[in-house]
Amino acid sequence: MSGRSAALQPPSDAVTPVRHPDAPAPGELIGSHYGECFGCGDGQPHGLHLRVRAGEGLGITAEFTVQPAHQGAPGLAHGGVLTTALDETLGSLNWLLRTVAVTGRLETDFVRPVPVGTTLHLAAEVTAVAGRKIYSTATGRIGGPGGPVAVRADALFIEVKVDHFVHHGRQEEIRVAMNDPDQVRRARAFEVNP
Numbered sequence: 634m635s636g637r638s639a640a641l642q643p644p645s646d647a648v649t650p651v652r653h654p655d656a657p658a659p660g661e662l663i664g665s666h667y668g669e670c671f672g673c674g675d676g677q678p679h680g681l682h683l684r685v686r687a688g689e690g691l692g693i694t695a696e697f698t699v700q701p702a703h704q705g706a707p708g709l710a711h712g713g714v715l716t717t718a719l720d721e722t723l724g725s726l727n728w729l730l731r732t733v734a735v736t737g738r739l740e741t742d743f744v745r746p747v748p749v750g751t752t753l754h755l756a757a758e759v760t761a762v763a764g765r766k767i768y769s770t771a772t773g774r775i776g777g778p779g780g781p782v783a784v785r786a787d788a789l790f791i792e793v794k795v796d797h798f799v800h801h802g803r804q805e806e807i808r809v810a811m812n813d814p815d816q817v818r819r820a821r822a823f824e825v826n827p
């Protein structure tokens with residue numbers, strides 16, 4: 634049983650977006666957007682350490698190996714952790730559009746259990762854009778990039794200004810992020826090149 638709710642069906646005025654001319658090249662590894670990010674940061678010992686690569690067109694691929702810290706049932710990945718891997722992969726699609734966006738809605742189908750030690754091969758693509766709404770879809774396969782689907786998701790991301798993070802984030806982390814020259818450069822790049 635699977636399917637998308639009406640909120641994840643692009644409206645009739647949605648368009649197929651174009652890859653931004655300054656998007657990372659196909660095959661290029663897309664670095665972490667924030668060192669403390671649970672999905673992609675190196676600073677989180679039990680994080681997913683997801684490695685994301687730009688694909689062709691509006692696609693992206695990623696890998697994540699399930700660690701003992703990610704268990705729900707004995708020896709199996711927690712469903713919420715798998716959803717996090719899908720969320721992070723889908724969030725990385727923003728780099729292809731050069732927009733800043735946050736997850737508004739995320740619907741996951743859990744198709745097969747994923748044992749600890751398994752590498753999840755993720756693939757995601759943007760399917761449509763309507764104003765600030767970005768529609769996307771992702772799969773996670775086991776046994777290789779062409780293996781059986783274990784999880785899949787559809788999502789709606791909403792474009793926001795960088796102010797979103799500055800306004801809502803806890804001040805101490807914002808301050809540290811502001812003092813990271815690379816983060817500031819990145820934030821500025823988003824502001825002048827939305």
Ligand SMILES: CCCCCCCC/C=C\CCCCCCCC(=O)SCCNC(=O)CCNC(=O)[C@H](O)C(C)(C)COP(=O)(O)OP(=O)(O)OC[C@H]1O[C@@H](n2cnc3c(N)ncnc32)[C@H](O)[C@@H]1OP(=O)(O)O
Binds near residue numbers: 720734766791
């Ligand atoms: C110095 C610091 C520098 C920092 C630099 C940072 C760069 C970072 C780069 C990249 C970061 C990416 C991080 C990746 C991590 C993975 C992704 C995540 O997990 S993100 C976290 C989880 N998500 C949230 O925390 C969102 C919480 N929600 C909100 O903040 C708001 O609800 C928000 C922004 C999503 C929408 O609020 P509104 O007031 O701006 O807009 P409204 O009018 O409500 O919605 C706009 C349209 O979207 C639809 N919409 C909104 N939410 C929807 C929903 N849940 N379902 C369906 N439609 C929804 C609405 O119906 C509306 O549609 P109509 O224009 O009227 O057609």
